[in-house]
Amino acid sequence: MAETTPAASLIDDELLARIRSRAATHDRDNTFPTDDLSELAAVGYLRMFTPESLGGLGFGLARVAREQTRLATAAPATALAINMHLVWTGVAKVLLDRGDDSLAWVLTDAANGEIFAFGNSEAGNDLVLFGSNTVAEPLADGGYRFTGRKIFTSLSPVWTRLGVFGRDDTDPEAPLLVHAFLDREAEGVTTIADWNTLAMRASQSNTTVLEGAVAPASRVFRRLPAGPSADPLIFGIFANFEILLAAVYTGISQRAIELAVEAAHRRTSMKAGGRPYAHDPDIRWKVAEAGIAHDGILPQIEALAGDVDALVQHGPAWFPKLVGLKVRATESARFVVDQALRVSGGSALYASSELGRLYRDVVAGIFHPSDGESAHSTVANALLGPIPE
Template sequence: MFLDPALLARIRERAAGYDRDNTFFTEDFEELKEAGYFTAMVPKEFGGPGLSLEDITREQMALAGAAPATALAVNMHQVWMGVANTVYRTGDTSMNFMFEAAMAGHVFAFGVSEAGNDLVLFGSNSRAQAQEDGGYTFYGTKIFTSLSPGWTMLGTFGAEEGPDGEQVNVWGFVDRDSGVQIKDDWDTVGMRASQSCTTVLDGAYSPAERIVRRIPSGPSGDPFIFGIFANFEILLASVYTGIGARALEVAVETVSKRTSKATGTTYSQDPAIRWRIADAAMEMDVLYPLIAQAARDVDAGVDRGSLWFPQLSNVKSQATETALRVVEKAVRVSGGSSYFNRSELSRLYRDVLAGLFHPSDDESVHGAWPMPCWGRLRGSSGAY
C-alpha cells in the first residue's frame, strides 16, 4: 500500500471533527501531500511513482474507510491524473503538463457539474471565449467543486459557437487566482469535509498550452472523454466500496461487544444478526473483482466497444447502491447507539447518501443498456 496504516489511523481520528465542524480536511491534505499521494499516478518517466488506476482503486478504498469525505475530494485530483495517463497511453502529449504540474505541487479539481444540466460531459451552460493568444476565458457557475479550499488548477469546460453555428465544448485548466470566485456554501447532510463549494467562473483564464480539447457538443469517443468517464466512475466506485467495507467492519466489532440479556451471549451469536452481516459481506464481495477488472482493462487499453460506457456506469451504480444497502444493514444490527451523531456508523450513513447524486445516477445507468447489448455480454471482455 502507498498509504501506510499509521497515516490512515491519523486520518480516521480526525474525520469526526471535520464532519462535526463542517471544515476542510486541512491536516489530512497536508499529510497526503507530504506522503506524495498527489503524485502517485505520475508515470515513472516523469519522476513519479507510476501507480496504475487499479493500484489507486485499492488506495482510495482504504482512504475512504478512514475518512470518506477526504477520499471523495482527493478522488477529483486522482481522476485527472488518471485521465492524463489514459490520454498519454494513446501517444497524445497534450496533457503531459499535468504530470509536471503535479510533481511541482499542483492539485487538480473538477469544475464540470452545473445545476440542471444533465448532459454532464457532453454539453455546458457555461461559455468559453477565445483569446488572441490561443487561450480561453470561461464564464459560468459550477457546482459540487470538491477540494475547494485546496486545489490550485481547475479542469473545466464551456461551450463555444463554431463557424457553422454548432456548439463546441472547450476544455482547459484555470488557476484559482484568475477570474474564479469560490462561494462558502457547503452545508450538507454528509461528505462535509470535502467542501465541494459552488465555483463561479467570471473570465477564468486558461493559457493555450492548457487547452486540452475542442470537441463538438454531444457524445464523443475521444480518449479524453473516455478517460474522464472511466476514471471518474471507477474511482467513485472505489470510494463507496471503501465506505461499505468500513461499515461492515464496524458492525462486526459492535455485535461482538454487545451482549443480550435474554440469551447471555453476544449479538454476534444471534443467527438473525449473523445472517444479516453475512448478507452484507456477500454483497460487498462482488464489488472488488468488478472494480479491479474494469480498472485493469482501462490500464491495458482493452476495447469493450459500445459496452464500455454502460459497463462503467454499472460499476459506479453497483458500488454506490450496494454500499448504501450495506451501511443500512450495519446500522440495523448495531442498534440504537448508531443513531447518535457520535457514532461512526451515523457519519458513514450520511456520507454514503452522496453516492445517489454522482453521475451516472441509477436512472441513466438503466437507460444506457440498449436491448441489443444484452445478448453480447458473455463474450464482451471477461468482465461478465
C-alpha cells in the same frame, strides 16, 4: 476486526489511524482535512499516476483504486475530495498510455505539488460531458474566456488548477465544447463558501463562479463537437471518475462491515442470557448479507481498472460497463451500511457515531454521475438499441 496494511500500501496503519481520528471533527465542524492532505502528499499520494520518469510513483488505475478504498475506510470525504485530483491525473495517464501527450504537463505539475480540481458539474445540466451551460468565448490568441457557475467543486480551499469546460457558440450550426484549465489566481474565479451539507462535508465541494475567467491557449486542451464524442478524453474522464468513485464507496462499505462485526461481538442479549449478538441467527444473516454484497464489488473494480491499465479494447461496451459499476458500487454500499446500522442498534443515531456518519456519507453516491436514470438509459441503449426518433 483487526486491520492490516495491504502489501505495499502508501497508507500504513498509523497514518490510517491518524486520518480516521480527524474525520469526525472535520465532519462536525464542516472543515477541510488539511492535515490529511499534507500527510498523504508527503507519501506521494498526489503523484501516484505520474510515471516514475516524470517524478511520480508510476501506479496504474487498479493500484490507485485499491489505495482509495483503503483511505475511504478511514475518511470517506477526504477520499472523495482527493478523487477529483486523481481523476485528472488519471485522465492524463490514460491519454499518455495511448500515445497522447496533450496532458503530460498535468502529471509533471502533480509531481511538483500542484493540486487539480474538477470544475465540470453544473446545476440542471443532465447532458453531463455532452453539453454545458457555461459560455466559452474564444480569444484572438487561442485562449478562452469562461462564464458560468460550477457546482460540487471538491478541494475548493486548496486546488491550484481547475479543469473546466464550456460551450463555444461562435458557429451556431457547429457548437464546440471547450476543455481547459484555469489557475487559482486567474481573475474572474470566485469560490462561494456554500458547502453545508448532509454528507461528505469535509470534501468542501463549494460552488465556483466564473466571470470571464481566462484560460490561456496553452491550457486549452480540447475543442470537441457538442454531444457524445469518441475522443479518448471522454473515455479517460468516465473511466477514472466511475472506477474511483466505486472505490471510495466500496471503502465505506468495508468500514461499515468492520463496525457491524465489532458491534455484534460487543452487544449482548438479555433474552439470550448475556450471549453476544454475534451468536444470534438474525444478526448473523444481516452481517453475512452485507459481506456477500461487499465482496461482489471488489473484483469488479479490480477487473475494470485492470482493463484500463492494460489498454483493453471494449469499444462502445466501455460505457455501460463503467456506469454499471458505479451504480452497483454505490447502491451496494448503501445496502451494506443499512445492514450495519440494523446490527449496531440505536447507538448509531448519536452524532458521535462513526456508523451514523457513514450512513450520511453513503447517500451522496446517488448524486454522482452517472445517476441511476442515466446509467439505466446507457445500458438499455447498449442492450436494446436507441429508441427511434
